[in-house]
Amino acid sequence: MLNIGKLTRAMSLLALTCSAQVIAEASPPVPSSPREIIVASCSGCHAQNGEGRWFRISDQRKTPEAWQMTLVRMELVHQAKFVDPAGGDSQAALRTLVKYFADTQGLAPAESAPYRYILEQELNTIEQHDTEQFRTMCARCHTGARVALQRRTEDEWRNLVHFHLGQFPTTEYQMMGRDRDWLGLALNEVVPYLNEHFPLQTDAWQQWQSASRHNFEASWRVVGSMPGRGAFSGTMVTAAKGDDHYSVAFNGQFEDGETLEGSGSAVVYTGYEWRASLKLGDTRYRQVLASTSDGGELTGRMFQREHSEWGLRMQAVRDTGQSSVLAVQPGHLRTGSEGSLRIVGTNLKGDVNLGPGLKVLETVSRDKDQVLVRFRAEATAAAGARAIKVGAVELADAITVFGKIDRLAVEPAYAVGRVGGNEGSQPAVQAIFEAIAWGAGDDGQAGTADDLRIGPVTAQWSVAPYTEQAVQDQDLRFAGQMEKDSGVFTPAAAGPNPERKYQTNNAGNLKVIATIEQDGKPMQGDGHLMVTVQRWNNPPIR
Ligand code: HEC
Ligand code: HEC
Structure with a gap:
């Protein structure tokens, strides 16, 4: 339970210097340096901690989005103001600080690479956590990626734990908190784990800081x-x-x-x-x-x-004048079929070569960045991913040749849609599905590790109740509409629905079914859709 001792401890972590904010004299109208903005905006609460170093600020690294979240928290929770002593506006001062911290205390490309889904807002990603303890202790209110996209000293990981309990005392008595000594485990087991996996000093960051910077014009x-x-x-x-x-x-x-x-x-x-x-x-x-x-x-x-x-x-891809093949659309074709392909690239020159068993019948159109061809695939063309060539340049695994579809999968396999609108502030969040065709692979057995991913195919879509409870609650009737031809599910309106049992929301637990026809026979794949209530707090890193 929350006690004052813990709270005081969390608060005292911050050196409250009690000095008035240092506002520089009116200076010429050049925007202030980040340092001047920090002195003016932060030094009232954050003590200088060595040359150019600040208590609580300098021993952590994170993404631009995470810096923005921390700084916005300073404003919302601690009433910090972003002050540009040269008189610039406060939003510009905030942007200057986000840029400065992301540049000087950011992550190396290799450090952010495994967790980009959260920055990219791929919100149906199912995370895999290293340990069950990390999942229940840290990745139950927000994603594990929010944590893994930071690097800190051990002290700063510890301060973060105290901040959580000081700011969100419910952490301890929520589910997965009240059944254990949350603070003890967090300090004694999770902090050392974080310090080992996500330390402040890394070779990757050391090297990235001295790597050359590019002009992106x-x-x-x-x-x-x-x-x-x-x-x-x-x-x-x-x-x-x-x-x-x-x-x-x-x-x-x-x-x-x-x-x-x-x-x-x-x-x-x-x-x-x-x-x-x-x-x-x-x-x-x-x-x-x-x-x-x-x-x-x-x-x-x-x-x-x-x-x-x-x-x-x-x-x-930067156009440097060189020839390159970047994609073939669609990315798959069936043996024994005829059709058209768009080959996308830069400065494409020369003949299109689709490899053995695939014949270019006609070049429908071409310019330097794309070629449209009609092809015929022999019935005997080898199945699998293959390279294609335009002139002298080649793209590996450009296209997947398949004999037949052996299995259909729905992606994402599990998605969340959210009710919305109805005069509320949050719009409905749609769920968008794709039907992914798979071939059996060399072993001839569908559903095994060597299955061949063919790619997205056009399907017909429907939904069904996922459980018996969903049947009873008539989720199918209330939760929203699946677009038959596109796989796009639009959840129903937000708010209590007087027509439902207990006037509940238009939530629902649905099975998503994709159907295709192959050689006159239907084939189905399915996924799972949970239609739930709105998210009110949608920060850039969930
Ligand atoms: C009014 C006091 C106050 C001001 C002004 C203030 N902070 Fe803070 N800051 C705090 C407190 C309290 C904490 C610890 C609790 C927390 O993390 O919210 C903190 C924590 C932090 C942390 C650590 C967060 C973490 O996740 O561990 C950073 C970084 C930070 N502040 C940066 C800044 C910067 C940059 C400024 C100036 C733009 C600033 N603060 C201005 C009070 C302040
Ligand atoms: C009870 C819910 C809850 C639990 C459990 C939880 N967090 Fe958080 N965490 C939050 C909230 C809410 C914020 C957002 C604070 C803000 O407004 O910026 C946050 C923010 C963060 C941040 C970003 C802080 C910053 O300013 O850079 C990190 C990193 C983090 N948590 C790590 C952890 C770790 C590590 C654990 C496990 C020891 C953990 N969280 C457990 C709710 C939780």
């Missing part, structure tokens, strides 16, 4: 795909505005010809964390991309700001 070729919409190709043109800021023009289209076009701006943090805000058509998008270490590629996800469930998994 370029022309980029974009390829990707958006679940619910299909394959995409386009271009992105960026122009440097100084201090790692860029303007962005974005333009491209989906397979069906629908375009996505507009512009915006970007900031590069820590030398590789690309964050852009774009307005494409009438919709605001956010790009969360990471650069490769040579600066030649940006990969990640571009999602709608208000509906992060809608996102394009994308790769942007």
Whole structure:
């Protein structure tokens, strides 16, 4: 239970220097340096701890999003103000600090790589945790990624535990808290574990700090795909505005010809964390991309700001004048079939070679960035992923050839949709499914480790009650609507529903069924959809 002793301990961790905030004299109208902003905004509570070092601030590293969350907490919980002594506005001062901390106390690319799903807002990801203790102690209120995307000294991991209990005393008497000595376990077992796995000093960060930084002004070729919409190709043109800021023009289209076009701006943090805000058509998008270490590629996800469930998994490749093949759309074809393929790349020259058993019948159109061909696949063409070539350049595993589909899977296998709208502040969160075809692989048995992933296929969609309880509660009737042709589920309106038992919300527990037809026979795959209530607090790292 909460006691004053613990609370005082948590609070006393902070050196409250009690000095008035140091506001510099009116200075010439140049924006203040990060250091000047820190002195003006933070030093009232955070004591200077050596040259350029600050108590509680300097012994941790994290992503730009995490710095933003910490700083916004300083404002919301501790009433800190972001003060630019030169008179600049406070939001600009906040942005300067986020950039400064992300650059000087960020994560190396290798450190953020395993957890990018949370930055990219892939919210249906099912996390795998190293230990059951970490899951129940730390990854039950928020993701484990929120933790694993930080590096701290052992003292700072310990302070974080005290902060949790001081700020959220319910930690101890919630489920998975009251059944154990939460604070004792956190301090004696979890802190050493975190210090071992996520220490402040690492070789990766040491090396990244001295790695060369790139200029991201370029022309980029974009390829990707958006679940619910299909394959995409386009271009992105960026122009440097100084201090790692860029303007962005974005333009491209989906397979069906629908375009996505507009512009915006970007900031590069820590030398590789690309964050852009774009307005494409009438919709605001956010790009969360990471650069490769040579600066030649940006990969990640571009999602709608208000509906992060809608996102394009994308790769942007710098056009350096070299020829490259980046994607083949669609990414699979069946032996014995005829059809068309779009080959997307940069500066494509020469003949298209699809490899043995696949014949190019006709080049329908071509320009330097894409070639559209009609093909015929021999019945005897070898199944499996294969490279394709345009002129002298090749893309490995560009296309998957299959004899037949042996199994259908639904992705995500488990998704969460949320009721919304109905005059509330939170819109409904849709659930977007894809039907993924699989082949049996060499052993001829579907469902074994060597199965061949063929890729997304068009399916017909329906939902059914997942449990007997869902039948009783008529979840099918109340929880929302599945779009038959697209796999997009739209949850029903938020709020108590007088027509339901106990006037409950339009929540539901549903089975999601994808059906395809192959050689006149139906085949099904299924997934699980939980329709639940709104999330009211949606920080950039959940
Ligand atoms: C009014 C007092 C106050 C001001 C001003 C203030 N902080 Fe804090 N700060 C705190 C307290 C209290 C804590 C410990 C509790 C917590 O983490 O919220 C803290 C903790 C922190 C931490 C550690 C968070 C963690 O997750 O371990 C960082 C980093 C930090 N502050 C940065 C800043 C920066 C940068 C500024 C200036 C923009 C600032 N603070 C201004 C009171 C303040
Ligand atoms: C009772 C729920 C709960 C539990 C359990 C919990 N957290 Fe948190 N944690 C929170 C909340 C809420 C915040 C957000 C604070 C804020 O507003 O920034 C948070 C924030 C964090 C942050 C970001 C802090 C920052 O400013 O950078 C880290 C890192 C973190 N938690 C790690 C942990 C670890 C490690 C554990 C296990 C020892 C843990 N959490 C257990 C609720 C919880």
